[in-house]
Every structure is written in C-alpha cells, then in structure tokens.
Amino acid sequence: MPPRPCALCAKAKAMIKRPKTGQQICKDCFFYVFETEVHNTITEAKLFKPGDRVAIGASGGKDSTVLAYVMKALNERYNYGLNLFLLSIDEGITGYRDDSLETVKRNQQQYSMPLKILSYEELYGWTMDRIVSQVGRKNNCTFCGVFRRQALDRGAAMLSVDHIVTGHNADDIAETVLMNIMRGDIARLGRCTAICTQGEDTIRRSKPFKYAYEKEIVMYAYFKKLDYFSTECIYSPDAYRGHARVFLKDLEAVRPSAIIDIIHSGEAFEIKEEIKATQKVQQTCTRCGYMSSNALCKACTLLEGLERGMANAGITDRGTKQLRMQDAAGEASPTPDNLRTIPFFELKPTSTTMICLEPTP
Amino acid sequence: MESTISIKVEFSGGLELLFDNKRSHELALPAVVPLNNDTKKDVVVAEGQGKPADVAYLIAYLRDHLLQERAELFEEGGTVRPGILVLVNDTDWELEGEGEYALRDGDEIVFISTLHGG
Structure with a gap:
C-alpha cells in the first residue's frame, strides 16, 4: 500500500489510526491531538486552579508514566501553575512492586518531580507478601485494593496536596461500568464515570485520561520512548475484571467506538431517588x-x-x-x-x- | 527472487514474557509461503500456489516456533489477540493492511501488549 499522508497536516506520513475517530495521522499531529484532548478534558472539567499542589499516583506502569509526562508538559505549555509530585504506594510485593518502583525513581529524575513512597508495611504493618502468606491467593486483591485507596489519600495528606490524579484511562472506566452493571453495584455505577470525586474530608481525585484510549496511551509511550514497567502482578489477578477486559477488547476489535459509547451509557444512567435513599450515609x-x-x-x-x-x-x-x-x-x-x-x-x-x-x- | 527474507521482531508491554523473556529477535522467513500459513519447515509450495510471506504468516510462525507458553495470550483466530498492538516499521499495522501486509527484507515488526497493568 502506498504511504498515506496525515489527515491533519497533509504533509507527513500517517503512522497511527485513531481508534476514537478512525482518523489516520502522523506522529507529530498525534502527539498534539492527544495532549490537546487531555488539556480540554482538564479545562472543561475545571480540575485545577493555579497554585494547586497535585500528586500523580505513579505505579511505574504505562498509564501513570504517560500521565506524569503529559501533566508536566501541559503544566508548562498552558501555565496551569501546578506544583506536581509523584506519589507511589509500595504494597510490598517482591519481584513486582520493587521493580516497578525503580521505574518510578527513574521518572523522578527524568521529570524532576519530588517523589513520595508510602508502604503498606509502614502504614498497616503488613506487606502484601505477608498478607498473601496468611490469606492465600483468593481474596488478596480485596486487601490490596482497599489498602491502596486509603494509602494514596494518606500519602497525599503527608504531601499536603489538594488533589490526586490517577492514570485511569477510557478502557479502565468502560470496564468498571460493565463490572458494576454485572454486579448490580448501583452506588459505584453512579460514581465510576465521574471525572473527579471527593469524599467528605478527603482529597480530590481525578482522572485526566478519562477519555484517552489505552491504544493511544501505549502508542504515545512507544513513540516518545518513555520508560515504563509492564509485568503482571505475581498474585492472582482480579479475575472478574479480567473477563470484563477481554470482553471489552473483543468489542473494541469489532467497533472501536464501543469504549467511549459504554462510558457515555454509564454517564447517562440516572439513579432513582428511592434507590439513592437506601444507600448508606x-x-x-x-x-x-x-x-x-x-x-x-x-x-x-x-x-x-x-x-x-x-x-x-x-x-x-x-x-x-x-x-x-x-x-x-x-x-x-x-x-x-x-x-x-x-x-x-x-x-x-x-x-x-x-x-x-x-x-x- | 531471494528464497528467504530477514526481518526483525520486537516484543514489549509484557509480551516478551511469552517469548523466553527476549525482546528482540532476528528471523529468516521463506519469501514465498503456503496460502494456509502452514509454517512447517519442510512444506513445499508448488509453483504459483503460494503468496509472499505476510504478517499473518509471521504471527503463525511466531506462535509455532518462538512462543514458549500460553499461545492463547498471543494468537487468536489467525491474528493477534485483541489488545495487542502491531507496528510495521513504526507505523500502526491498521494503516498497512494488517495481516495482509507483505513483508520485505529488513522490515521491523513490533508487538506491544496493552493488557498489562497501568
């Protein structure tokens, strides 16, 4: 096939087909539209104000690595006036988290951002390795998930930040919508598509990649040659999410807009007042x-x-x-x-x- | 026409774990391959019965000869499993005809899994 020119600049060779739009664009135009869409997500949702202290939840994986890179770039390009920090949680998983934290430490240097690591050991007195040796591999994800959420808030409080941003992408959110529907978890279904959540007295938490496709995040990391870590957790993965994920990827292969459509459906759900009334305060x-x-x-x-x-x-x-x-x-x-x-x-x-x-x- | 072509294959995003934890591989493939992507070494392609080696053949070849474990995490129904990105000389394979892209000597094909944790 002869090389096709970029649909946007019409000069360079098209290198990527955007899953959201089907548009075929070149590398530079791709960087520009990807970053601009994240900027638009941030400004339309009014996520930040100048002077905010913002912690980036960093695992060393692709999403948070690209998020740190893009947040730094946008903060400089559009003068957000944010103070950015990297915040990592060390669950205490030998051969997995210790390796990925090395990636975060390199990111700390590459992006010149202060880094705080908070460990389960320090906060709870238990590493995941020790938890798994006691509870086995069946329910360990419950411990890890609950402990991580609280650890992130506590790490953020230690940094006295106003806001935590996480690398959750469009695929993750679509998966969560599906899981909440399949589990009948109405409370979570109602809030899982929110770009920003805030508990009573906790720190704001948001997802600037809410509309960013995983494919584009991975292509971005590949083209920019970003340093990220990609090994599956050594303990049993969240099996239920795994099924939702495979199902979603199969749907995406048939119709790439499926991901954004599911998020849209999740957003459009309205919870009846009488259901809301039964939810715990x-x-x-x-x-x-x-x-x-x-x-x-x-x-x-x-x-x-x-x-x-x-x-x-x-x-x-x-x-x-x-x-x-x-x-x-x-x-x-x-x-x-x-x-x-x-x-x-x-x-x-x-x-x-x-x-x-x-x-x- | 040369009887073999040399290409470079790279795995990342966790896929390398299925391939002996090796990211980069150099391969020599037959220039002409059977229409059904049979990758057996002694297979004979009759005159006018083959096709140039393409990415679909490469996927079958990698599955049959290089993959160490859990084939279902790499190949499914004659193509890569959904969630694996393929690049042909740094270009999204969706722009190059996907499995039908005819490989050329010196091509570089990258497979990236997106299925590993963020």
Missing part, C-alpha cells in the same frame, strides 16, 4: 478517622481480621458478624489494646516541613 471511621460507610472503615476491619488471624472478617458480611459475635461472647479478647491500628487520619499536617521525600537517586 458517609461517616468517618471511629478508629482511624478515614471516610467510611460503617462505624469501622473497610481497611480497619480488614486489618483487625489479619491481626486476629481471622482474615475473612473483612471480606464477607458473615466473617464480620463472626468477629463481632466472638467479641460479644468474650471468646476472643475484645479488640486487644496492642492491636495494630492505622494511624489516625488528619487531612492537613500542621507543619509542611515534616514531609519526607525520596532522595533523588
């Missing part, structure tokens, strides 16, 4: 002060189960009930005084001089 955890829909937040319940050798306590309602029944019957020591708990959550540290950043390697 947000409160703060009595033990650690983090936002929660019960007296005790999920992370505290999970941690207590681990500490008391009843790992199921936080996974199933039945497990939680068992734990409380034991308490009532005095069978187990009722929440022992020396039980490891999560430090109390405070949004803004009074002194910002306490921030401990990773030394530049």
Whole structure:
C-alpha cells in the first residue's frame, strides 16, 4: 500500500489510526491531538486552579508514566501553575512492586518531580507478601485494593496536596461500568464515570485520561520512548475484571467506538431517588478517622481480621458478624489494646516541613 | 527472487514474557509461503500456489516456533489477540493492511501488549 499522508497536516506520513475517530495521522499531529484532548478534558472539567499542589499516583506502569509526562508538559505549555509530585504506594510485593518502583525513581529524575513512597508495611504493618502468606491467593486483591485507596489519600495528606490524579484511562472506566452493571453495584455505577470525586474530608481525585484510549496511551509511550514497567502482578489477578477486559477488547476489535459509547451509557444512567435513599450515609471511621460507610472503615476491619488471624472478617458480611459475635461472647479478647491500628487520619499536617521525600537517586 | 527474507521482531508491554523473556529477535522467513500459513519447515509450495510471506504468516510462525507458553495470550483466530498492538516499521499495522501486509527484507515488526497493568 502506498504511504498515506496525515489527515491533519497533509504533509507527513500517517503512522497511527485513531481508534476514537478512525482518523489516520502522523506522529507529530498525534502527539498534539492527544495532549490537546487531555488539556480540554482538564479545562472543561475545571480540575485545577493555579497554585494547586497535585500528586500523580505513579505505579511505574504505562498509564501513570504517560500521565506524569503529559501533566508536566501541559503544566508548562498552558501555565496551569501546578506544583506536581509523584506519589507511589509500595504494597510490598517482591519481584513486582520493587521493580516497578525503580521505574518510578527513574521518572523522578527524568521529570524532576519530588517523589513520595508510602508502604503498606509502614502504614498497616503488613506487606502484601505477608498478607498473601496468611490469606492465600483468593481474596488478596480485596486487601490490596482497599489498602491502596486509603494509602494514596494518606500519602497525599503527608504531601499536603489538594488533589490526586490517577492514570485511569477510557478502557479502565468502560470496564468498571460493565463490572458494576454485572454486579448490580448501583452506588459505584453512579460514581465510576465521574471525572473527579471527593469524599467528605478527603482529597480530590481525578482522572485526566478519562477519555484517552489505552491504544493511544501505549502508542504515545512507544513513540516518545518513555520508560515504563509492564509485568503482571505475581498474585492472582482480579479475575472478574479480567473477563470484563477481554470482553471489552473483543468489542473494541469489532467497533472501536464501543469504549467511549459504554462510558457515555454509564454517564447517562440516572439513579432513582428511592434507590439513592437506601444507600448508606458517609461517616468517618471511629478508629482511624478515614471516610467510611460503617462505624469501622473497610481497611480497619480488614486489618483487625489479619491481626486476629481471622482474615475473612473483612471480606464477607458473615466473617464480620463472626468477629463481632466472638467479641460479644468474650471468646476472643475484645479488640486487644496492642492491636495494630492505622494511624489516625488528619487531612492537613500542621507543619509542611515534616514531609519526607525520596532522595533523588 | 531471494528464497528467504530477514526481518526483525520486537516484543514489549509484557509480551516478551511469552517469548523466553527476549525482546528482540532476528528471523529468516521463506519469501514465498503456503496460502494456509502452514509454517512447517519442510512444506513445499508448488509453483504459483503460494503468496509472499505476510504478517499473518509471521504471527503463525511466531506462535509455532518462538512462543514458549500460553499461545492463547498471543494468537487468536489467525491474528493477534485483541489488545495487542502491531507496528510495521513504526507505523500502526491498521494503516498497512494488517495481516495482509507483505513483508520485505529488513522490515521491523513490533508487538506491544496493552493488557498489562497501568
């Protein structure tokens, strides 16, 4: 086939077919439209204001690596006036996270951004390696997911940032819409397409790549030769998400707009008032002060189960009930005084001089 | 016409794990291959019965000769599994005719998995 010219500049050779539009464009035009679309997403949703301190949730993977690169570029190009930080969570997974954190440390240098790493070990007293050795490979993703979410907020509080941005892309969000529909999780279905979420007293969290296709993120990283890490977690992957993912990729192969269409459907769902009324009211955890829909937040319940050798306590309602029944019957020591708990959550540290950043390697 | 062509193949995004954890491979492929992409070494293509080696043949060849494990994560129904990007000399293969692109001596083909964690 003869080389086709770029549909935008009509000069250079087309190198990529955009999945969203089918447009065939050259490398430079691709960089420009990709970055501009992210800029438009940011400005239309009014995500930031000048002077904001923003932490980029960085795993070393493709999405967060491209996000860090693009956020830095846009911040400079359009004078957002943001102070950018890299924030990484070390789950304590030998042979996986330790390697990907090396990538983040290189990104810290490449992008000259301060980096903060917060570990599960430091915050909860348990690494994922140790959790898996106790609970096995079946439910470990529940621990990891709940612990990561809270760790990101706490890491962000340590950096006293206003905002966390994550690399969730259009494919991720479409997957989540499908999963929430298939699980009947109405509360999550309602909020999973929101570009920005904010709990009662937690830090704003948003997804500048909400409309960015995974294909384009990977092509961007490839053409820019960005340094990223791509190994699957060594513990059993989230099987349910895996099915949703394969299904979505099959749909995309037939009709590339499927991804953006599913996000659109997710956004258009409206939850009836009487359903909303049955949803739990947000409160703060009595033990650690983090936002929660019960007296005790999920992370505290999970941690207590681990500490008391009843790992199921936080996974199933039945497990939680068992734990409380034991308490009532005095069978187990009722929440022992020396039980490891999560430090109390405070949004803004009074002194910002306490921030401990990773030394530049 | 030369009887073989040399090409370079690269795997990334985690796909290299299926290929002996090696990212870069140099291959010599027959210039003319069977229409059904049979990759057996001793297969004879009758005069006028073959086609030039193309990307579809390359995918079958990689699956049959280089892949170490879990073929279903790479190939599906005669093409790559959805979620794997293919580049022909740094251009999206969707612009080059995908599997029908006829390989030329010195071509560089890149396979990138998008299915690994972000």
